[in-house]
Amino acid sequence: MALLAGSPIPLPAHPISLTTTLVDVRDETVQVHFSMMVEDLILYYRMQTDEHLRFPRELLERQARRHTAFVLRHLHLRDRDGNRLAGDLVEIDPSELPEEGVHIDDLMAYWIHYRFEFTFAERPDFLTVAQDFGGEEPVVPAEMQVRVFHHGVLMDTAVLSHGTAHTVPLDWEAGWERAREEVEAARERLRERREETLGITSYSAVYSFLYITEDEVRHELLVPLLTLETWLPLEREDPRIMTVAEQRAARGAIEAFVRQESRVRVDGEDLQPVLERLQFFGPEIRDFAQDAPERDVSVYNARVGLIRSYPVRQAPRQLSFAWYYFDERMPRLRSLVYPFDEGVEETIVTPYSPVFTWEAEALRPRAPLIELPPPDPARTVGLPLVSLLALGLAVLVGGIGWRRGPGAARRWCAVAALALLATAAVARNTGRVEVAAPADRTMVPDAAGAELIFSGLHANLYRAFDYREEEHVYDTLARSVAGPLLETVYLQVLRGLRMEEQGGAVSRIREVALEEAEIRPVAGRGGRWPAFSAEAAWTVTGTVEHWGHVHTRTNRYEAGFMVEGREEGWRITDFDPRIEERVGMQISLRR
Incomplete structure (x- = not known):
């Protein structure tokens, strides 16, 4: 036509x-x-x-x-x-x-x-x-x-x-x-x-990060608000602004949607996520570097960030991550994968291939605690308490009789004294009491040995926080700290590891450096067990990772410690913190 x-x-x-x-x-x-x-x-x-x-x-x-x-x-x-x-x-x-x-x-x-x-x-x-x-x-x-x-x-x-x-x-x-x-x-x-900008350079792109550690698999998703609203309609009165109240009202629906559209499977088991954070970010990049306060956001440049954790009992050997929702604005999902401390991998899932799989190259056992030499108890002397008492009375009765002069009284005192001496001889193995040898000095380690013991206890104390579950931390901490002091030390160390600017996230310890330890023997502190004090200074470097970047913080501490030998080994029995100060803070890209 x-x-x-x-x-x-x-x-x-x-x-x-x-x-x-x-x-x-x-x-x-x-x-x-x-x-x-x-x-x-x-x-x-x-x-x-x-x-x-x-x-x-x-x-x-x-x-x-x-x-x-x-x-x-x-x-x-x-x-x-x-x-x-x-x-x-x-x-x-x-x-x-x-x-x-x-x-x-x-x-x-x-x-x-x-x-x-x-x-x-x-x-x-x-x-x-x-x-x-x-x-x-x-x-x-x-x-x-x-x-x-x-x-x-x-x-x-x-x-x-x-x-x-x-x-x-x-x-x-x-x-x-x-x-x-x-x-x-x-x-x-x-x-x-x-x-x-910490690598988050595009305000219109969807960012996905997958972290694999000994304690958890963590998925972090950063989505432009306008894109999210094409996935899931959100109610707001002003077409330009989403208020704090509207953000709070939308949290449940957003979390449910992401839970439905994704799945994490570790070592053959489907894991259920724990929502750690759901935030609405404005355009400021520093919002990602700290725990930003809630505020109204412009829908044109706002982003929604979700952090979901999947706790694991041991380092994952096999993992699969699936994402099922795609549309015209997001025809594929690109994710950066951070397995342990082994660098970064990139993966892309699509409607035709929605599952990413990963397998560890080798098992990753946790670093063992430092083995310490057992404490040597002091040498003891067994004292026959009954014999000594009888002997003392014999001397006393004999002395009284001697002063009375010749006569019946002296004879009766002599008989009583002899009887008491006989009793002392017969009871020499009865009622014995063990006491420390007064001149024994071998129970307290020398300065080099004591410093080796303290540095091992100090390192093991922080190694307990390689675990994330409180029960495991306490169990490991009890191998370095005496029972009555456990809670005090746990709370003190945990407070130092928290990054409040990251919403109270607990940093992962990267290095503990003992700068100095002044050792002093303490006589009689531990009874028959050795004891010494230590005045110590050290630094702790820890990291928190989110959104593909790393927050590194170094704190310096000074404290006094008391260390005592026990039947079960060496233990810290007293802890007196003196100084805590931040000496370094850095934010960088994870590479």
Whole structure:
């Protein structure tokens, strides 16, 4: 069937709006260069060709001017709080259009270019770009390629489908206008920005992290709020803002959704997750580096973070992780996997291959406790208590009789004394009492031996916290600390390992360095068992890992200890903490 001249024609065979947008942030304005194919005008407006199946240039220019209001209405630039920047048309450039018009077969060969200028009262520290071409329910799918520049230096790129947003942090102190002329300086500053953003560089991407440790498998998911709302509708009154109350109300539904769409299996057993954290983050990257307080968030640059832990009884040997939900915005899920301290792996799951499997190369037994030499009890002397008492009485009675002089009294005293002596002789093995030898010095180790014992006890004390379950920590701690002191030491060490800025997460101990230990023997403290005191100073370095980056903290301590031998071995029996101070803090990417 031939097309009649002047009749409306059907939509072209490329049923999607494809546009490109260059956004350049300057000192006082944002310059936006927006380009669209001629095809877009045909998609959005009912137009007619001439008898040569061409769209007249004059008609295309008229519709392009008409399209200006459409672009300004559906192209969004917003600040960190979701406030929209006002924009105006500067110029339209239709110079690519041929004078004879554009043939129906060439609609994708010619472009129309716009330049808009958006203004701001204060320099924005974040800029969000979004598009919803066609309104809430567009007839024509739309995809916009975005490149964001700051003073001419490329900051980021993204491809935005309908309703999605992309946020870029702006560094006004970087001197981009100078760096543009110094290419290497610009590259170095961009590398620095990646470190500063902890590797979480895209505000429109879904990030997934899978940690495998001796005590748990932990899955952390970071999802743009706008993306999450395509998975799971969330109620909010203001289309721009999600309030704290609305965030709290949505927690249960979000956690249930993620639980339904994912699965973790370790060594043949399906594990149930424990929700450790569910937070709504704003654009500030420091929100990820600390436990940020709750606050209202702009839906255009907010992200939702979930941390779910799967406790295990021993280091996993085999693991499978499954993710089942996919859509147009997330056709695949890319995850970074961190097995123990062995670096990082990357895995991608798709609707056709939704399960990732991992297997340990070898068993990972826990580091054993340091073995200590057993304490030597003091040598003892057995004293015949009954014999000594009888002997003493014999001396006393004999002395009395001697003073009485000759006569019956002396004779009776002599008889009594002899009887008592006989009793002492007969009872020499009865009622014996063991007492420490007064001159024995072999029970207390020398300085080198005592320091070796203390350093082992001190190391084992912290090694107990390699476990995560309180019962296991206490059981291991009891091999270094005397019973009455267990709770005190447990709470003191645990307090030092908590990172309050990370929501109270307990850091994993990486190094315990004993700087000094002054040993002093203590006579008589342990009865028949040896004892010594130690004045010690040491540092503890621990880490907490979240969202692909590592928080490393080093604390320094000074304390006094009392160490005593027992039947079951050496034990710390007294603990007097003196000084606790932070001497180092670092945040870095996990590599």
